[in-house]
Amino acid sequence: MAAEITTTIVKWEDIVAQVPGPRAKLNDVRIGLDLASAAVAAPISLGQGVPLALEIDAGATSRIDGFNAAGQKDADGVIGSDEAPIRFAGGSAWLKYSVQAMARATANLDAGSAAGQIQAAEQVRLCDYRRHDVDEPVALAIPRDIERPRLIALVDSVRALQPGDALAVRSAGTLQASIEVSWADVFTSEIGSLARLLRAPASIGIRIDAGVKATASISVNDEFALTFTRDDDGAAYRVFVRKAKISDARATVGVTATVQAAQPEVVAAAVSGLLDAELSKVRPLLARATSALTPAEQQSIQDVAERLGVRNLTPAALSKAIDTLEASVADKIAGAVKAKIDSGFAFEYGRIEENATLLQATLTDEALAAMHAPLVRRNLAPVLAAPNGVGIEKYLNETTVTRTRAWGFTLGIGDRKVFSKDTNRTTRSIREGTPGTSRSYAVLHAYDMTRRNWSMSLKAETPAFVPPGAPVTASSFAYGLHLLSSEQPKVFDEHQSDYCADMAVLWGVCREGQADALKAKFPSIGTKDVSWAAQMTINDEALKKDLWARLAALSAVDFAPALAAAVEWNRSVGGTIASVARRRQLYFPVWQHYLQNSAVGATGVAQFAYDHLRGDAPATARLERAGFAAVDDRLTAAGLAEKNDDTRPDIADCLRGAKNLADALASPTDERGVIEKSFQHMSRMSDQSHQVRALGVLLLDLARKSVYLPGVTRTLSFTVGKTTTVLSSNDF
Numbered sequence: 001m002a003a004e005i006t007t008t009i010v011k012w013e014d015i016v017a018q019v020p021g022p023r024a025k026l027n028d029v030r031i032g033l034d035l036a037s038a039a040v041a042a043p044i045s046l047g048q049g050v051p052l053a054l055e056i057d058a059g060a061t062s063r064i065d066g067f068n069a070a071g072q073k074d075a076d077g078v079i080g081s082d083e084a085p086i087r088f089a090g091g092s093a094w095l096k097y098s099v100q101a102m103a104r105a106t107a108n109l110d111a112g113s114a115a116g117q118i119q120a121a122e123q124v125r126l127c128d129y130r131r132h133d134v135d136e137p138v139a140l141a142i143p144r145d146i147e148r149p150r151l152i153a154l155v156d157s158v159r160a161l162q163p164g165d166a167l168a169v170r171s172a173g174t175l176q177a178s179i180e181v182s183w184a185d186v187f188t189s190e191i192g193s194l195a196r197l198l199r200a201p202a203s204i205g206i207r208i209d210a211g212v213k214a215t216a217s218i219s220v221n222d223e224f225a226l227t228f229t230r231d232d233d234g235a236a237y238r239v240f241v242r243k244a245k246i247s248d249a250r251a252t253v254g255v256t257a258t259v260q261a262a263q264p265e266v267v268a269a270a271v272s273g274l275l276d277a278e279l280s281k282v283r284p285l286l287a288r289a290t291s292a293l294t295p296a297e298q299q300s301i302q303d304v305a306e307r308l309g310v311r312n313l314t315p316a317a318l319s320k321a322i323d324t325l326e327a328s329v330a331d332k333i334a335g336a337v338k339a340k341i342d343s344g345f346a347f348e349y350g351r352i353e354e355n356a357t358l359l360q361a362t363l364t365d366e367a368l369a370a371m372h373a374p375l376v377r378r379n380l381a382p383v384l385a386a387p388n389g390v391g392i393e394k395y396l397n398e399t400t401v402t403r404t405r406a407w408g409f410t411l412g413i414g415d416r417k418v419f420s421k422d423t424n425r426t427t428r429s430i431r432e433g434t435p436g437t438s439r440s441y442a443v444l445h446a447y448d449m450t451r452r453n454w455s456m457s458l459k460a461e462t463p464a465f466v467p468p469g470a471p472v473t474a475s476s477f478a479y480g481l482h483l484l485s486s487e488q489p490k491v492f493d494e495h496q497s498d499y500c501a502d503m504a505v506l507w508g509v510c511r512e513g514q515a516d517a518l519k520a521k522f523p524s525i526g527t528k529d530v531s532w533a534a535q536m537t538i539n540d541e542a543l544k545k546d547l548w549a550r551l552a553a554l555s556a557v558d559f560a561p562a563l564a565a566a567v568e569w570n571r572s573v574g575g576t577i578a579s580v581a582r583r584r585q586l587y588f589p590v591w592q593h594y595l596q597n598s599a600v601g602a603t604g605v606a607q608f609a610y611d612h613l614r615g616d617a618p619a620t621a622r623l624e625r626a627g628f629a630a631v632d633d634r635l636t637a638a639g640l641a642e643k644n645d646d647t648r649p650d651i652a653d654c655l656r657g658a659k660n661l662a663d664a665l666a667s668p669t670d671e672r673g674v675i676e677k678s679f680q681h682m683s684r685m686s687d688q689s690h691q692v693r694a695l696g697v698l699l700l701d702l703a704r705k706s707v708y709l710p711g712v713t714r715t716l717s718f719t720v721g722k723t724t725t726v727l728s729s730n731d732f
Helices: 138-147 155-159 183-195 264-275 279-286 295-308 315-350 365-376 494-506 512-519 540-552 556-565 580-596 602-613 618-630 637-643 647-665 674-686 689-704
Strands: 036-039 044-046 052-056 061-067 092-105 122-133 166-182 203-209 213-230 237-243 255-259 357-363 390-395 422-433 436-449 452-461 478-487 530-538 712-720 723-729
Touching: 092 138, 122 138, 155 365, 166 183, 166 315, 183 203, 183 213, 183 264, 183 315, 183 530, 183 712, 183 723, 203 264, 203 512, 213 315, 237 365, 255 315, 264 279, 264 295, 264 315, 279 295, 279 315, 295 315, 315 436, 315 452, 357 365, 422 674, 436 674, 452 674, 452 689, 478 494, 478 540, 478 689, 494 512, 494 530, 494 580, 494 689, 494 712, 530 540, 530 689, 540 647, 540 689, 556 580, 556 647, 556 689, 580 602, 580 637, 580 647, 602 618, 602 637, 618 637, 647 674, 647 689, 674 689, 689 712
Parallel strands: none
Antiparallel strands: 036 061, 044 052, 052 092, 061 092, 092 122, 122 166, 166 213, 203 723, 213 237, 213 255, 237 357, 357 390, 422 436, 436 452, 452 478, 478 530, 530 712, 712 723
């Protein structure tokens, strides 16, 4: 038998003296917040047949708030703007009935989801919102409402909702959720831990079905609000799970992922990528006598042995090394996907403001019956599985549970969502409450030029709450930096292949002498609908312990070698230089001259380049002086100077931001927004693709001078159809 509430929570005679007289209607100016309050009439206990047992003491206070004007602010965020579960509308008024209660989970009605549910008794806030016509008398509306009390723990109370009504509960504790990401994206961001398993510097190429997903259960400790509403036509219910304003010391905002074991094909793909040979083909070779192997097969065995550091090349020794690698890969993969999802979910979650929506979904009546119990227990996983009758409208910052293109710090971006013509996006989240203060900053500068995209992302977040009264110092943040260059050509031609190889050398995916060998792992020339991305991600340890300080210590002229290396080349344009090292050498004085002389423009660069290059590179010299205006501006220093006339101020801003951040990191005082401003300054060094290319070169140069190079992950990935190939290097 379903549980029900058989008594009123508050009596009319206990509040009648507090409300306007009998002629007052709900549009009366006296109807507003804290309209009336009274002690609960009698203790209420719900324990049998409900997923959430409730105890409301007789001494508890029940409060009534009225809403009849758009400017009124609901402390629980249920009524409000377009993002709120109930949107204020003319002609309507709402009465909100709220009370504090003690809640605990009862017998496990949603089997298999005990972890993270409300186990011990905890205090919750229960709210019931009733929509009325604005001309309804107050003396009629309130008595009718309180005669029919509704509690969110009762599924029949949810069913009793009318369009415009809502039931809500606010609680602090652990919420259970789930997420899926592509294994290809995991490898893109976390391949460094696998690369370090090899014993010799070598490029790595992991080829995997882009449709193979990594699934994780997520636990988030915070303060949450669950709300049910009814669609205007009454045909469906809508559920909202929102991040609430933090007020409880138990809400630590910790994120933990529990990841399912990697599928065998994922482990096999990783091992094959590390060995640069199909594991299924290598093992049979080891079973044959060495004399029976062809020269090509013997070379394959030799190459595998070199990668694994096997000096005593016997079948037994190499087989043992492969077994060890396979076991290590499985462990590293488990750690990699957990690291990706832990950090990615925390980043996504941190960008969501208080009272903003984590999950929004529609439910049919049948789905409500099945999903009500797990939802009131803060378990979102059954809903996220999207069974029949459930429609996911929003989850985190996306509209789907399964994520694609989980690049940089995110767990996924919708197709081309990040990129507009020129995007400058700053996200700031500051939470203050009983546990202390938490802050996070994220700055994205992204640009879309038809098919080529580039971006720079910076993030900083306090991993835990800073205790009340303590300064939120810059050193208490964890940092990250991500650079991206990507393109979706209709046809992958020779020029695309050259450009990708050039990016691989620039950003250290391979050494210059390895570029041609790396091309063998690229899509074939003429392949259609290829999506490729070159990425560089730098972790907190590398940035905070070394690279921020190294960057801050530079002068503008120190950018010259990187700007020189990042000039593009095109095999069909005579005079352009294919070698990254040679471009760096020849163009360094040109960019040095440009950066040292603020009055020098494109014409001055062209003349200086001609004078400097005509001895060692006459064709390049002629191109700079006479041809820069007729070819792609990215192929010459003069063209880049003309196209990117803000390069000097952009570098100055980048250095200003780095220096301010370095000063803040050394200070024991509160950062007071310095991090955000520093990020905004530094992000200006990504206005053009040449700048992003050069910044990657510069940061890699700095990292190579330190012990933190392993904290700089560089990848080049290709997706064709359902297959993704992730290329990287263990050259640390």
